[in-house]
Structure formats: structure tokens, C-alpha cells
Amino acid sequence: MMLKGKMAIITGGGTGIGAATTRRFIAEGAKVCIAGRRENVLQELVKSLPSDTGVMCKGDVSEPRDIERIIRTALDFGGRIDILVNNAGMGTGGSVTDADLDEWRKTLEVNLIGPFLLMRGAIPHMKKNGGGSIVNISSLASLRGIGGLSAYCTSKAGLNMMTQQAAIDFGEDKIRCNAICPGFVFSEMVEKGYGQMAKDLNTDLNTLMDKVFREIPSRHPAQPEEVAGICAFLASDDASYITGTVIPVDGGLAVMDPFPFCVKNATLEMGK
Numbered sequence: 001m002m003l004k005g006k007m008a009i010i011t012g013g014g015t016g017i018g019a020a021t022t023r024r025f026i027a028e029g030a031k032v033c034i035a036g037r038r039e040n041v042l043q044e045l046v047k048s049l050p051s052d053t054g055v056m057c058k059g060d061v062s063e064p065r066d067i068e069r070i071i072r073t074a075l076d077f078g079g080r081i082d083i084l085v086n087n088a089g090m091g092t093g094g095s096v097t098d099a100d101l102d103e104w105r106k107t108l109e110v111n112l113i114g115p116f117l118l119m120r121g122a123i124p125h126m127k128k129n130g131g132g133s134i135v136n137i138s139s140l141a142s143l144r145g146i147g148g149l150s151a152y153c154t155s156k157a158g159l160n161m162m163t164q165q166a167a168i169d170f171g172e173d174k175i176r177c178n179a180i181c182p183g184f185v186f187s188e189m190v191e192k193g194y195g196q197m198a199k200d201l202n203t204d205l206n207t208l209m210d211k212v213f214r215e216i217p218s219r220h221p222a223q224p225e226e227v228a229g230i231c232a233f234l235a236s237d238d239a240s241y242i243t244g245t246v247i248p249v250d251g252g253l254a255v256m257d258p259f260p261f262c263v264k265n266a267t268l269e270m271g272k
Contacts (some may be wrong), residue, residue, distance in 0.1 A: 001028055001029035002232065002237070002238060003025055003028035003029045003030035003083070003232065003235060003236055004027075004028070004030070005029065005033075006026050006029070006030040006031070006080065006082040006083055006235070007028075007030065007031050007033075007074060007078030007081055007082050007083070007227075008030050008031070008032045008033070008081075008082065008083035008084070008085065008197055008235065009032075009035065009070060009071075009074050009081060009083070009084050009085065009118070009122065009134065010022050010025070010032055010033070010035065010085040010087060011035045011036065011061050011070075011085065011086055011087050011088035011114070011118065012035075012036055012037055012061075012087040012088030012089060012137075013032070013035055013036055013042070013045070013087065014034065014036040014041035014042045014044075014045055014186055015041060015062075015187065016185065016187040016188065016224050017087055017137060017182070017185060017187075017224045017227045017228065017231075018034070018036070018085075018087045018088075018168045018202065019045055019224070020223075020225045020227065021085055021227070021228040021231045021232070022034050022045065022049070022054060022227040023049070023086065023228070024225065024228040024229065024231070024232045025051055025083070025231075025235070026050065026053045026054060026234070027190035028232055030032055030053075030082075030083065030235075031052075031053055031054070031055075031056050031077060031078045031079055032054045032055075033054075033057055033070065033073050033074035033078070034046065034054055034055070034056050034057070035056075035057045035058075035059050035061070035070045035073075035088070036058065036059075036088065037058065037059070037060055039056070039058045040056075042056035042057075042058065044260040045054060050055060051248035054071060055071060055074075055077040055205050057070045057073040057074075059088075061088045061110060061114030061115070061117065061118060062106070062108075062109035062110050062113060062114050062117075064117060065088060067114075067117045067118055067121050068121065068152035070118070070121075070230070071118075071121040071122060071125070075125065075228065076233075079124060080125065080128075080129050081122050081125040081129070081132065082126065082129060082132050082133070083132060083133050083134070083135070083235045084118060084119065084122045084126075084133075084134045084135070084192060085134075085135045085136075085137065085231055085235070086114065086115035086118055086119070086134070086135070086136045086137060086159075087137040088110060088114060089110060089111050089137065089139075089156075090106070090107055090110045090111065090209070091105050091107060091149060091151070091152035092104065092106070092149075092151050092152065094146050094148060094149075094150060094151070095147075095148060095150050096215060099150055099151055101269060103151065104150075104151045105150060106167055107151035107155050108154070108155050108158075110149065110155075110157060111152070111155035111158075112155045112158045112159055112162070115136055115159060116162060116163065119134060119162075119166060122134070122235040123166075123173075123175060126173070126175050126242065127170075127175070130141075130174060131173065131174030131175055131176075132174075132175050132176075133175070133176045133177075133178075133236075133239070134163075134166065134175065134176065134177040134178070135178055135179075135180060135231050135234050135235060135237045136159050136160075136162075136163045136177070136178070136179040136180070137179075137180055137182065137227075137231075138156045138159045138160050138179040138180060138181045138246065139152070139153075139154055139156040139164070139181055139182060140181050140182065140183045140248060140250045140253065140254060141153045142156035142157040142159065142160050142179075142181055142246075143157075143160075143181055143246075143248065144254065152256030154258075156181075159179060160179050160181075160246045163177050163178060163244070163246065164177075164244045164246070167243040167244030168244065171243060176234075176239070176240075176242065177243060177244065178234050178243060178244065178245045179245070179246045179247065180227065180230055180231065180234070180244075180247050180249050181246060181247060181248045181250065181254075182227050182249050182250065183221075183222065183248070183250025183251055183253045183254070184213075184221045184222065184250070184251075184253075185221065185222045185223070185224060185227060186209075186221045186222065186223055186224070187224060190221075191205065194208060194209070203206050203225060207265060209221060212254050213251070215254060216251050216253050216256065217252030217253075217255075217256075218251025218252055219251075220251070220260050221251070222235075222250075222251060224251065226249070227249055230247065230249055231239075
């Protein structure tokens with residue numbers, strides 16, 4: 001019960017990492033305001049939780065009016081704000097020359113401006129409580145670029161720096177701010193996309209996953225609960241001296257040299 005008595009806001013909380021973090025926080029004694037754009041998904045999650053532990057708030061983190069409603073919902077439900085998990089995110093394809101401008105803007109609004117607005121709204125309340133913890137869900141793509149994902153990689157890299165800026169600016173207020181950079185996390189969206197890929201390759205999803213991940217140290221993709229555990233630790237007093245960190249949660253992928261894979265792929269391609 002390392003979060004007993006704490007009140008948390010988790011954005012993008014209806015599925016995947018957000019839903020797993022919601023359940024973990026509640027198991028650790030916290031109350032949670034779960035924010036997201038899909039009302040039906042949020043309702044189903046709240047129904048599955050113990051009574052009076054979670055409340056939903058439909059909202060788009062890129063909209064200032066929705067941010068105000070999320071903050072107010074959390075305060076009305078829990079009377080305070082101790083923890084903020086900025087998990088809501090999106091991505092769009094394209095290089096800087098061929099990406100759609102509106103989609104590029106929207107990606108930055110959700111992935112970077114949204115966390116900025118929520119931090120700006122939550123931090124004054126954390127100050128009143130004598131401190132708090134902010135956990136920003138970034139991405140391994142913030143540390144190692146991916147071709148054709150200019151908006152996503154840029155927005156997540158910016159989120160890392162904003163995390164460190166907040167750690168510097170509000171450390172004296174006992175507000176900690178850290179970023180987690182997940183690698184590949186197995187989610188409903190991933191299962192759908194890779195499930196179709198498996199069918200196209202005349203195999204099953206488990207076999208495909210085994211082949212994709214057999215050469216990284218962990219040998220498997222992350223489950224949302226594995227990221228949720230890191231969120232719970234960073235939100236707790238056990239992490240009281242950790243702030244301004246950018247932590248890869250990627251099964252060891254970030255430490256690997258990609259060159260051998262390039263050679264292997266090139267050799268296989270030439271051997272066809």
C-alpha cells in the first residue's frame with residue numbers, strides 16, 4: 001500500500017499502460033481520476049474497480065477546457081492531487097517534408113502541450129500538499145529516432161526535456177518529475193496490428209512475437225503491468241530522491257548496437 005491516501009490523475013487511462021497503472025495505483029491504496037477520450041472505455045474500467053477508488057473524466061488533453069475539467073474532477077473526488085501520470089499520446093507518420101501539417105501539430109499538442117497543460121494545472125495543488133510526483137510516459141523513440149515518425153519522436157524528445165526542466169524548477173517544492181521510455185509494449189492495438197501481420201505471414205501471433213524479440217535481452221515484449229510497476233515506484237515515497245530521470249523500460253533494447261541487425265538483414269536480403 002505504498003500509495004495509500006494519495007490522489008492521482010492518469011491520462012489515456014482507459015486501456016494499455018494507463019489502465020494497468022490505474023489498477024496498480026488502486027491496489028497500492030491510491031484513488032485515481034482516469035482521463036481519456038473514449039467515454040465507454042473509461043466507464044467499463046471504472047465499473048471494474050473497487051467502489052469509490054476511481055472516477056472517470058472524458059477529455060482531450062490538447063484542449064485547455066478539458067484540462068480544467070480533469071483537474072476539477074480529481075479535486076472533487078479526492079480533495080487533493082498528489083500524482084500525475086501523463087500517459088495519453090498519439091503518433092502520425094511522415095518525415096518533415098511529407099508529413100501532414102495538421103497531424104504534425106496534433107501530435108505535438110497531445111504528446112507535449114497536453115502534459116505541459118496538465119503539469120501547469122496540477123503543480124499548484126501539489127505545492128499546497130507539500131509535494132508530489134509527476135511521471136511522464138515518453139518512449140524509446142525519444143532516445144533513438146525511427147524513420148518516418150518525425151512528429152512522434154520529436155514530441156517525445158521534447159517531453160523528456162520538459163520533464164527535466166520541471167524537476168529543476170520545482171525540486172524545492174518537493175515535486176519530483178521523471179520520464180519513462182517504454183520500448184515495445186504489448187497492447188490491444190499492437191495485438192490487432194501484429195495479429196494481421198501474422199496472418200499475412202501464415203503464422204500465429206505468438207510465433208511472430210518470438211521471432212521479433214528473440215535477439216533482445218528480455219526475449220519478449222513488455223506487458224502494460226511491467227510499465228505500471230515502474231510508474232507506481234516513481235509515484236511513491238520509495239523514489240523520494242529520484243527526479244529528472246529519463247528511464248528506458250525496454251527489455252534492454254536501448255543498450256544494443258543495431259549494426260549487427262543491419263548486417264543480418266542485408267545478408268538475408270541479398271540471399272533471396
